[in-house]
Each structure stands twice: as C-alpha cells, then as structure tokens.
Amino acid sequence: MDEIAEAIKQTKAYYCLDCGKCTGNCPVSLFDKAYSPRVMVKSVILGEGEKLGKTRLLWSCLSCKMCEERCPSDVQYIEFQRRIRGVYRDLGQREFCSHGGAFQSLMRIMTAPKLKQNRLGWLDKDLSVSKRGEDLYFVGCLPYFDAFFEDLNVHTLNTARSTIRIMNGLGIKPMLLENERCCGHDMLWAGDEDNFKRLAEHNLKEIEKSRAKRVVFSCPEGYRTFKLDYPRYFGKLKFEVLHLSELMAGGSSQNPLSLGRLNKAVTYHDPCRLGRHMGLYDPPRELLKSIGDLELREMYHNKHTALCCGTSAWMNCDLASKQIQMMRLREAKQTGAQILVTACPKCQIHLTCAMKDTHLGGSLDIEIRDLATLVADSLPSSKRKK
C-alpha cells in the first residue's frame, strides 16, 4: 500500500479539490455514469480504492488526458490511474481484454527472447530500405493489426509502406528491425510494468545494435512511449525520437517535399498521444495544408479538446467506447468533410469499427485515412499508383 501512497504523492493527487472538472470533461463519464475520475481519486485517497479497484471501472480510463487539461490542481490523473492499476494487477486483478485477449497474448508472446518473427513480408519492391544508416523506422504493431482487421477493411500496413515512401521522398532509406517488438505502450497502461520493460529492453538492444541516430515513428503511441516512458525507465536514449509529422513539417530535413493536389475537404482527428500527450497539434495540420487544394475543416472538439477514439490498449472496449466513437463520427460528419484523417492506426481501427454496425444504416460512414497514406499518395512519385 506504500505504492498507493507513493502514487498519490507523485501524481499530486493530494491536491485534488474535489471540484469534479475532470469528471465533467471525461468522455467516459459522459456515457458511463458509474465512472468518475474524481471519485476514483477520492476513494483511493480515502483508502477505499478497493471498492473500485476490483471492478471494471479500474480499467475504464482511456488515458486521453482530457481531465488533466482542466484540472485546476494539476493532478496527473492518467499517471495516477496507471499506477493504481499496477497495484491491483499485482493483487490479481486483470483488465477486460477486447477481442478475447488476442492482442495481450501477442504482446506477451513478443517478450520471448528467442522469437523470430516474419514481420517484413509486406515490404514492396519499390520501397528502399537499407541495412546500415542513421535513420530507423519503427513500424510497431502494424503487421498484426493489418492481419487482424482485414475484415474491417483497415489495412494498417499501408501506413508503414507510405511512411517509407515518404522517407524515401525525403531522401532517407530507413533501416527496419527484423525482430522489432511491440513498444510496450499497452502493457504499461494496463499496469503491467514487467512485460513493458521486457519489450522495451529488447527494442533498445536491437536499436543500439543498428547504431541508428534517429528513430522515426508513424504511430503516436510508440512515439510517446519512446520519447517519454523509455527514458523514465532506462535513462537518456542514445538516439533521437521523431514522429513522421515532425520529420516532414519540422524542417529537420534538408529537402522539403513538394506534394501534389487533392481537391477535398478533410478534417483531422488528433490522437490523444500525439496531441494532448506530446503537444503535436500543428505539424500534422501543416502537413495536410501543404497538399494542394486540400481544405482542412476543424471538428467542434479539436486540438486540446479533441475527443478520444474511445478505446485504449485493447481493454475495456464497451458501451461508452461506442458512444464516444459515434459522437466523434457525428462531429466529423458535421464538418461536411469527405475524409476523416487521423495519425494513429488504432483510432483508424476503432472509428471504422464503430461505423459499420448494420443498425446505423451507414449514417455515420465517412472515409477514414491515415495521415501518412494521404501524404504519400500526394507524393509526385506515387501519382501513378492508386
């Protein structure tokens, strides 16, 4: 229970004023009246964490960080929640896994030292990669998502292909890791630090071996995890961590891309990790705007107030998740945009999942694209394709 006291102290939960601003802004609380971050903080502080710790509500938080935006006391709620999860996990509680726990199993299997994956089968001939160099592209779980969500018609590997295409366009031939592991993001947020560390250690070792100087991410979760969480556990990293949008828009590269045209109205959905977690609101938008003729329309909730895609870490996908997703899709439809762009494979999956229900009769249908694929398709070289 010292761990709880420690968590309360370090996340400044003691400063909670019981004002309820968090709950008022929490998308989960909006649809699941049983869940309230304020009550969570209060009951843990009062030593009654048990009451919630043993229920599904322990796993409800999306770590979307909306609450922290509003908290007058700067309580670090998501970190608080993560650590409380760890405490109860040690006491035998488990998250409610989506999809029969297939992803959790995948991630844990990836901790096996002797694993030899076949994860590069998607690498098309026209993509240039190299064995040695300064830049490395961290693909993340895209090959697995691609297989699992084939039926949803979400092909997350296209994001990987597009990312390499963009990097090639910038004159970079990235290295890829043959035995890259999951970054550990989901394990971490489910309170499973042990497996998180195992995965992280593998990745760090492999990257070190590659002698990469920069590691580029298309996935916001991997980006956040490498940039914030790896150093917390393993000290300063020996390489730079960049999101694809930073690489392109941030001018950190010598040759800026000249993009083609797309005469369409699009709206951009900020993934929580890229936006509120890492503050990258503008680089993706800048990038979109550099596509000719493209019109960017903002949803009602955007940037700091952007709504979450409703599910996180493949757990506790539930009634509230669905309602959040539907709300987000309605907002997107209201902008009149033809395309909903997001920069996260999971947002793409969850939001697509929400609109396919038969009883919705297609009323929430909208084309959902990943930032990287949209940009890559606008590259002069890829005009031929598609």
Next chain:
Amino acid sequence: MGKVAEKESIADIRALLEQEEVVLHFPQAELGPYTLRRVKTSQCKVACPLGTDVKGYVGLIAGGEFKKSLELIKETNPFPAICGRVCMHPCEPECHRGEVDEPVAIRMLKRFVADYELKQASEKPKVRGARKTGQERVAIVGSGPAGLTAASDLARLGFSVTVFEKLPVAGGMLSVGIPPFRLPRDVIQAEIAAIADLGVDIRTKKEVKDPRRLLRQGYKAVFMATGAHRGLKLGIPGEELQHSLDALTFLKGVHLGSGERLGNRVVIIGAGYAALDSARTALRLGSRHVDVIFRRSKQELPYPDLAREAEREGVRLHCHVVPVKVLGRNGRVRGVTCAKMRSGPADEVGRRQPSSIKGSEFSLPADTVIFAIHQEPDLSSLPKNHSFEISPWNTLVVEPETLATKTKGIFAGGDAVSGPKSVIEAIAVGHKAAASLYHYLKGKELKPAPKDPGERQAEVVIEDWVPEHKNRMRTLREAPKSWRNHFHEVEHLPSEESARREAGRCLMCGPCSECEKCIAECHQKLLALSVPGTTGEQVLVRIPWLSDRFPNGHEPWEVHIQGPAGESLRALASPVVCQVWEELCRGCAECAQVCEYEARKMVSREDGVVVSQVDQSICRGCGACVTVCPTGASILGHFTEARITETLEHLLAGSVGGKRKGEGARPHIVCFGCNWSAYPLLERAEFEIPAGLHLIRVMCLGSVNSGLMLRALELGADGVLMLGCTSEKCHYSFGNRVAETQVDMAHKLMHTLGIEKQRLRLETISSGESTKLKRIIRLFATKMSKLGPNLLRS
C-alpha cells in the same frame, strides 16, 4: 425448456424449489464439470456410527491412491489400523454388493491402507516433537478409544490435555480386552503414540477416584471415559467356586501378565466378543477342550465372523444351551450342568425368546468356567458422596446432546455411559465429547457439528444393471489349527493388487462419494461441500464465482421453466446459456449475426443506446457469440473466458521459461474438446492419453476464439489441438464454421510471430470414432515432439 422435465420430474423440481439453495445442473444439457450436484449418500456411510466416508476411501484404494485414502479415513478416525482389525463393521451388512454376491471387505481395506502407510518406512507419519499446547488444561479419565479420541481432538484445538489411566497400559479394552492375535500390541502402541505426539500427556497407573478434585486442581473440564470393566456372572448355584470367573478378569489377567492356570477343559458361557476372545485365548494357553455355550440359535450369534474363526480353531460351539449349575468338588470347578433350549415366538423386537426343554439336562466337564455374559461400568472406586446420576444398569447418566453430567464441567461417554458397545462407537462419542467440551469452554460451536447418523439418508442407485459377480477377497490365514499355538495375528494383509481388486467391487452407491477430492484438487478453492441438511435430500457443491467481475456474480439466477401443463415454474439455475453484460456491450450486433438460433436481439434502450439481449429460453449455449463478441459483453455460463484462462494458467503453470525439469521431451498439448464428441470420448478414453495432454472442455469449438488459442501458446503449450465435430454433425450446426475462422486468424498471427503453424490444429471426428481420435492424438503428439518445445518455453 421442456428438457428439464425430461431429466427431473416436475415433482423433483417442486421439491427442489422448496429447498433454500438449489442449483439445477445444466437444464438443457448434461451434467457439466463445474456444477457438481451431490444427492444423498451411500448406505455404508449411513451405517457407520462415525459416518466414515466409506465409498470415498474405498474408491481411492481402487484408484491406487492409498495415501489419500488413509488421509480421508484419518479425518474422522484417529485409529485406522485398530479399526481396520477389530471394528464390528456395521457397514458391511448394509453393503449393496451383498445383494449381488458378498459385501465389500470394507474393514480389511481400512487395515490395508493403514498398514500400507506403516510399511512405507520412509513415509512414516512424521513424529512431531511434543507440540506446544495451550494454557487451558482439560483432563480425560480413561485411555480407551473414547478418551483418546477426545484427547486428540482437544489437543488439536489447542488445549493442554492430560489423560489419566488406572491401569499400567493405555488403550482401555483395546489393550486389556481384545487379545493380541486380533489386535497386535505394536499397532495399538503406534496409534497411541501418534496421539501422544500431539502433545497429549498420557499418565498410566493414575486412578482418578473423584473427578471433582481435578476441577479443583485447575483442570477446566473433565471427560470420564472409564469404560465398562466389571464382568458379570449369572447368579446360578456354584458360580462362586474356585476357577469360576468372569471373562474380563480372565482376559485382563492374561494381557497384564498374571494369568491363572486353566486346566485342560474350559467352558465359556456366552458367545459375545468377550466369550469368543476368552475361548480362543484359552486354546492358546494350552487348554485342550474349550466349549462355548450360547442360549440362542446359530443364526442369532452376535458376531458370526468371530464365531466362525473360533470354530475353525477348534472351539466347540453349543447353541440353544444354558448353564443351570456349576458343579464342584473340594471347592473347585468340576463341570457345568446345562439345559437345552428351543426358540420361542418372536417378541416385539423380533427376537425369539428361548425356553428350556424339560428333561434335557446334561453336563459338560470343566476345570475352569468363564462367564462372559455382560459387562458394566465399575463404579466401586467412586467416593460415597459422588454427584453422578447412576442408571439401573450401573451406567453414568448424561445429557444425551452434550454428554454433560450433573456436575458442571464433568462430561462422560463411551462404554461408561452406554454399557459395552464397540470401538467405533467409542470414537464417535470421543469426537462428540471434544466438541461439547469446546463449546463449554469457548462458548461457541465447533463447526461443522458432527452429524447424527440418524439424520442421514442413503440413496441407492442400482437400477437396471446387474453387476458382474466378483468374489470377496479372503484374508484368514490357512491351516487354522496352527493358530492356536501362538498369539500372532490370524488375518494376513492382502497384496496391493487384491486390495485394489476388492475395492473395485464397490458399487459406488449414491452419486457422490464425498471423497472431497474435487475440493482438494480445485486450485481456485472454488468448491465447497455442504453437508446434508436435516432432510438429507439435496446436497450441493456450490461454486462461488469470480463474483466481482461479472454482473450477477454468476450466482445462480432465476429461470422460468414451463411445466407439462404449461404452468410456469420458478427455479434458481445456473444453466449454460449466454448473458449480456450491458455496460460492456457496444451494440455491434456481431452476436446477433452469428447466432443461428436467433436467441439474440438488438434492442434500443430508452436513451437510444442499442444493446444486445439474450432470450435465455432459446439460447442453446454454444458460445459462438462469445467468440465473436469483441468486448467480452457476451458471457457463457460456466464457460467464461476468465475461467478457461485460469484453467490454462493452472495446467501450464511453470512451462514457460523451462522451469519444469526433465520435461523437455514431453510436449504440453492443450486440447479443447467439444462437449458432444471429443470431450466425452477422451474422458473415458480406452487408450492411453499421452502425458502432457491437457483436456479442456468446451460446449462447442465455436466458443474458442483466437485469443484463447494464442493464450495457450503464450502460457507454454507446445501445441493446441482443437477437437470437435465435423461440420455436418456439429451439435449447433454452425459452430464448426466459427471455429475455422478463428483458427485461420490465429494461424495468420502465428505466422507473423514466427510460431510454426502446425502447433495449432483443428481436427474433426464423430462421436463414436475412438480409433480415429486415438490416431489424431498420437500423430499430433509425435509431431509436437519432433518440433520440440515452443520457443516460449526455452
């Protein structure tokens, strides 16, 4: 759900409804692994004064689990080796095997496991140093089975126990009544030593004259288990002559080493245990002619087994004979005048009162006459002003429920209260005394309160099958004539094979043997056996579920059953049907799309949110919806994902990381077996199932999603075998298809992970194809051996 009516008559259900706690097992399917229902009990258990779980321990012997069997016996009986030799086995006459051929040799089987344990020198019960005992001191007077059982219980409960014994040896009648050729002295000593090891202080040659003094000395309570040690004579002329004595005086003298000379001819009056033991002892002391006279018919002999053994040794048994007068010369016995009897009409208890035949007198020559008519407690040493109530039979009177005497803090039981009975009854009283003393000293009940045998009811289920005839084993030594030359044990220990064969004769009456193996095996500690209620009607094993995780805690829920006349019956049930956890349901309708029974409906709630609902009267429990449900909102009763995962974790514990030594070569295979084909075949497989194959029952392969398959691999399974019906024969018609999709998905993920595809395989069989099943399993196991351990195991 008409199916219920097929299984259990409506009257049954009505009766069930009147119970407080009722769990109907699987109304629409068959008894499942997780709901065990136990109905009544077997008659052998009912017959045993101690309520010994006969069927349980016999069953364990049949299975070769000797140690567990003994443990089970020891739960209620601190003297298994003793009872295994001298118990009067009231269970055996009740044994239903007796109606087929002969009763199971229940007593001998008890001796077998008790001795087996003693023989395993290395596994000898650990002799603990004197245990630290509690502060509260209690005294036991008398070291017979009643006293020592109470002492053992009280010591375990943390009291400091002192046993006072008048004689130089402990054991009561075991040591000074029953002769060594039936009960060797080292056996008594070993079992008493085990009790002393609990920290019980047994003081011999310490007669207690006034138990009230013990209270004054600081003992908080006293239990009087002083037995019935005064042998009675008949009151016929001549019985006061020299060499005319009572059986107890005789036996006690022999056992304590001060026996008197009997002469060549001995006449024994009576045919109870004391008489027969005296007769056989006399033979061993060198008497040539030993005559036992009994006033009733041979059929009425109280202990026919003992009488038969005595006759085989050469004792002459005269039935329907009474002594009239002891003849003497010079003050010494010379013979006995006897009269012949005939059976009279039966009295109200069914016993025929014999009457003597006029003019039938004859005499038997004798050097010694031994009266073995009856024993009663010897109260001669009690002080004049004692406060006990004494019955007309010279026994101590106690309150039957509590065993309390008139004096506060003094309790009494055993032969001292009941008159001469038996060892097993004395043990039962000993437990009762301990519970009563505990209650008296601590003010609370000792749970579970021992059940009165009268409350139990037996149920017999030999119906339309006639068991095969199998002879009872024989354990008497051959060449009985030579027995009479020594005091060694006359029964020999059966071999392991014959003991197992004998135990295998048990008909397993009553569905549950109460062996409680299930409870011991259940690592989740989810099982609890509730003891029969006063009605003895219905006994349930209740399974507390992982209640915090699920909406209704998986407590049995109310279901409505239609009776034959269309009337609606209510019952609490825990059937294998689906339920929806609404807070988790995202209304995706995957379930409704998969369920071909149309048990699923998407409904719009008042707030406009769409969720799924199950019509539980339509649901067949296939679990396909659970597989396709992305959120876990669909839950199948009894077969929850959490439960299956936990089972996997348990079965595969330690396989990741190669913690198990020397098992590299043996593949761990998880086999999900369909309830309708592979599972029953495998459960009763006639072929040998390879070690390391873990069978998990599922209602349908369609209820196993790719997540579970990966989970098995993740936990260290080398292979996952999905064994179920062919698509034409799928019990739920569409389950097979669902399973195929899931296996495909798992294969895709395994490919990317770099795990060999062969490690997961779907195979189909029909319900009777045992040979095919065998081949499939062999092949798969061989393949897994060739592939070597799953990479996660190294």
